[in-house]
Amino acid sequence: MKYKIDEIENGVIVRDVKHFNPVQVAESGQVFRWNALEDDSVNIVSHGKLINIKREKEDIVIRGTNKSEFENIWYDYFDLGRDYVEIRNILSGDIELDKAMEYGEGLRMVNQDPFETTITFIISANNQIPRIKKSVELIAKTYGEAIGEYDGETVYSFPSPEVLSKADVAEIREITRVGFRDQRIVDTSKMIANGEMILDELYNLNREEARNELIKFPGVGEKVADCILLFAYKFADSFPVDVWVQRIMETLYLEEPIPKKHIGDFGRKQFGELAGIAQQFLFYYGRENKIGK
DNA sequence: TGCCAGGGGTTCA
DNA sequence: TGAACCCCTGGC
Secondary structure, eight states, X not given: OOSOEEEETTEEEEOSOOSOOHHHHHTSSSOSSEEEOTTSOEEEEXXXXXXXXXXXXXXXXXXXXXXXXXXXXXXXXXXXXXXXXXXXXXXXXXXXXXXXXXXXXXXXXXXXXXXXXXXXXXXXXXXXXXXXXXXXXXXXXXXXXXXXXXXXXXXXXXXXXXXXXXXXXXXXXXXXXXXGGHHHHHHHHHHHHTTSSOGGGGGGSOHHHHHHHHTTSTTOOHHHHHHHHHHTSOOTTOOOOOHHHHHHHHHHTOSSOOOHHHHHHHHHHHHGGGHHXXXXXXXXXXXXXXXXX
C-alpha cells in the first residue's frame, strides 16, 4: 500500500493522493453511478455498496467504508496502484494532449465490474448520458437489492447476471426505458449466467483475444467492447472511438476524415501503451469544450 | 405549443 | 454499405 491511510468514524482518509478529482471522474463518461453533490463530494454505488468520496486538499476522504474494505476493494477500484504522475510524464510532450491533461488534472481510470460495465455500455449505444444514467438507476431499483439510503431515497446495488437473465424483456423495456436494448441486455445476461461466457477468464487473454470474445455478446460491437476493455479489464491501450473521439481526433490530429475503425490504431501509434488513458483526457477535454462540433 | 432532429452504436438485410 | 431502432431533450 503506497499511501498512508488514517481511519475516521465510518471512513478513511487517504493521504497525499495526486491527480484524483472525483467530480471530474464523475463527469468523464466512464462511470454512470457516480453522482456529484453540491459540496463537491461524490456518491458512488459499486460492489454492492454506497460510499461518498471527496477531495480535501492533498487528501481523499472516503465515507461509508473502513480500512480493510478500502484495501480490498476501493484501492484497486480507484486505480490507486497506478502512478498518475508517471503516466502523465510518459504521455507528455504532445501539445494537444498536454492541454487536455492540464484540463483534466484530476482524471483517472476506474476499474469497474465487468458485468455492470458490459450492460451499462450496451445501454449507451445510440443513447445520451442522462438517459443512460436514468436507465441504469431504474435497472438497479427494479432488479438490484437495497443497500442503503441517501437523502431519504433507498439506494440499490446493480443486479447479478442471474437475476437479469431471468427478467422479462417487455418488463425491462417498460420499466427501465432502455428501448430496443432490452433483448440485448437479457440475452447477454443469459450467456453469462449459463456459463457460455466466463467474464473472469477474459483477464487472462490479450486485448485482441478479449475483444473478440466480448463482441460475441449481442449489443456489444467494437466501440462498446473497447470501453469494457478499458474500463473493466485495465487494457490501457484500448482506444474506444465514438463520435466525439472521432471528431476530436480529426480536428486535432488528422488532416482529413479517416474511417472510424482506423482511428484506434492511429491512437495507439500516436500515444503508445497508454493510448486509452490519453483517450480519456481527450474525450473529457473535447466534450467539455465542444471540440469539432 | 408542437414538431423534428439527433444522440457514447449495433444489427440485419 | 445503409437504414432502422426506443426514448428523450433541445432548438426552432
